[in-house]
Amino acid sequence: MKTTENILIIDLEATCWENRPPRGQESEIIEIGVCIMNAKTGKISKNEGILIKPQYSKVSPFCTELTTLTQNMLDNEGIMLDDAFDILRAEYDSEELTWASYGNYDLNMLQNQARRFYLDYPLHDDHINVKTLFGQIHPTVRKSVGMQRALNELGFKLDGTHHRGVDDARNIAKILHWCLQNN
Secondary structure, eight states, rough: OOSSEEEEEEEEEEEOOOOSOOOOOOEEEEEEEEEEEETTTTOOEEEEEEEOOSSOOOOOOOHHHHOOOOHHHHHHHHOOOHHHHHHHHHHHHHTTTTESSSHHHHHHHHHHHHHTOOOOOOOOOOOOEEHHHHHOOOOTSOOOHHHHHHHHHTTTOOOOOTOOOOOOOOHHHHHHHHHHHOO
16 A cells, blocks of 8 residues: 555535435535644644535435534635635645545545536555555454444544544544555
């Protein structure tokens, strides 16, 4: 596994519904949770949640319950996805750093949204799927498990709110650092 000295950790939140999306709506990124982790020390820096205004969907009550994000928050504090991609490039060296996420959802969603909105993909080609890596390295789990279960298996506390990208990015960093130390 090739990695840079610092690794960019990303966790996305997207519009979601209890069942199928309402007619004319589709799942879109509404938060890019991000932090930088030093691969050797595990030290986390520059942790934030970049809120995104969805273009083709609205935040459902189910989505607010899951993420704590509201349509009002995104309307007032959210930015366009292309501006968020610019922040990743300018403030996080996203095109230079190996990056990681928990599973492939974030990778696929970022690629799909970049295509959907005709934007340049903002991330490096080297991606670490922490979910798969954890399953390969952990001595007893040996399969794909959710982030919360992985934290529990390692005896780590879930920091912040689960399903908030800003917090989940930090939690993923803890799991990734354990993986790097034990690989």
